[in-house]
Amino acid sequence: MDFSHVKLILAPLAGIAEPVFRSICRRAGADAVLSEMVSAEGICRGARNTEELLAFEPHERPLGIQLFGARPTSLARAAEYVESHARPDFIDLNSGCPVPKIVRKNGGAALLKDPALFASILSAMTKKVSTPVTVKIRSGWREHEWVDVDCARIAEDCGAAAIIVHARSRSMGFRNHAYWERIALVKEAVRIPVVGNGDVVDGASARAMFEQTGCDAVMIGRAALGNPWVFSRIHSELRGDTPPRVTVDMRRETAARHLRSYRQRYGEKRAAREMKKHIAWYIKGMPGVAGIRRRVFAAQSTFHLEEIIEDYFTRIATATA
Numbered sequence: 001m002d003f004s005h006v007k008l009i010l011a012p013l014a015g016i017a018e019p020v021f022r023s024i025c026r027r028a029g030a031d032a033v034l035s036e037m038v039s040a041e042g043i044c045r046g047a048r049n050t051e052e053l054l055a056f057e058p059h060e061r062p063l064g065i066q067l068f069g070a071r072p073t074s075l076a077r078a079a080e081y082v083e084s085h086a087r088p089d090f091i092d093l094n095s096g097c098p099v100p101k102i103v104r105k106n107g108g109a110a111l112l113k114d115p116a117l118f119a120s121i122l123s124a125m126t127k128k129v130s131t132p133v134t135v136k137i138r139s140g141w142r143e144h145e146w147v148d149v150d151c152a153r154i155a156e157d158c159g160a161a162a163i164i165v166h167a168r169s170r171s172m173g174f175r176n177h178a179y180w181e182r183i184a185l186v187k188e189a190v191r192i193p194v195v196g197n198g199d200v201v202d203g204a205s206a207r208a209m210f211e212q213t214g215c216d217a218v219m220i221g222r223a224a225l226g227n228p229w230v231f232s233r234i235h236s237e238l239r240g241d242t243p244p245r246v247t248v249d250m251r252r253e254t255a256a257r258h259l260r261s262y263r264q265r266y267g268e269k270r271a272a273r274e275m276k277k278h279i280a281w282y283i284k285g286m287p288g289v290a291g292i293r294r295r296v297f298a299a300q301s302t303f304h305l306e307e308i309i310e311d312y313f314t315r316i317a318t319a320t321a
């Protein structure tokens with residue numbers, strides 16, 4: 001995959017970055033997207049939800065599928081399956097997930113503690129597929145006991161096409177701040193593209209990350225929730241233009257389209273359950289949302305959610321007209 005035109009990437013977000021949200025982010029300016037993490041063991045045993053997790057629409061490209069696991073043979077087999085069945089633009093190895101269920105089985109961030117296993121998984125994957133293999137790491141298991149530079153060198157030696165660095169340790173969760181200086185050190189250490197990740201929320205922080213780290217691209221996760229325009233706004237600021245204003249109408253239209261597309265893809269029941277958090281994110285920070293949030297979370301159907309969106313945004317549009 002050619003990373004030279006990719007500056008802003010939507011982060012893998014379990015339970016969130018599925019095809020509907022990814023499409024919205026691509027349309028709103030993300031240059032590439034990643035799937036949520038998919039279990040390599042699940043793929044190998046043909047788990048029921050695998051096909052759904054690997055599905056994507058052509059307009060989402062360039063797209064990466066992220067795999068997690070701890071056994072080189074399983075990850076190699078899963079990568080091979082993904083390459084032949086899903087044909088993504090790249091395949092990413094998750095070496096950063098802090099969730100206990102995953103690290104207990106030596107997957108995700110646990111790979112940061114086992115360089116030999118990390119290397120043998122990556123080598124097994126890159127040998128098996130011709131699709132570029134990338135790897136997403138956290139900077140270390142514990143704060144200040146950083147292993148990111150070592151991991152990046154190993155990744156490069158094992159044939160990885162790029163490295164994505166979330167510059168926090170596993171022990172930090174999402175606390176404190178990302179240590180961007182770690183990304184700069186990784187960038188100095190390897191020749192493969194380096195993607196910086198952690199705490200980029202707008203044009204100023206994206207510019208600062210590019211300038212302070214020299215990274216090739218920036219990955220954005222939490223700031224895109226209910227705010228897919230973050231990508232186009234950052235692109236504008238990086239070009240030196242004034243970022244387009246996010247209007248009440250844009251919020252209303254995007255939230256409503258998100259809800260309709262989600263319902264069309266997954267059905268009423270799942271949409272009614274899963275869209276509540278998205279709608280709460282779309283209205284976050286807007287006036288008078290406490291009561292609306294309660295109504296959103298109490299809603300019984302997507303039709304009720306549509307009504308709440310319509311009512312709320314009409315009221316706000318009238319108040320600000």
Ligand SMILES: Cc1cc2nc3c(=O)[nH]c(=O)nc-3n(C[C@H](O)[C@H](O)[C@H](O)COP(=O)(O)O)c2cc1C
Binds near residue numbers: 016037096
């Ligand atoms: C709800 C949620 C789900 C996530 N799921 C994944 C995942 O499946 N794979 C992964 O590598 N990182 C995952 N992450 C981490 C993000 O990709 C990203 O590294 C992190 O949020 C830091 O970036 P940010 O400061 O831009 O949010 C997740 C983060 C959140 C908040």
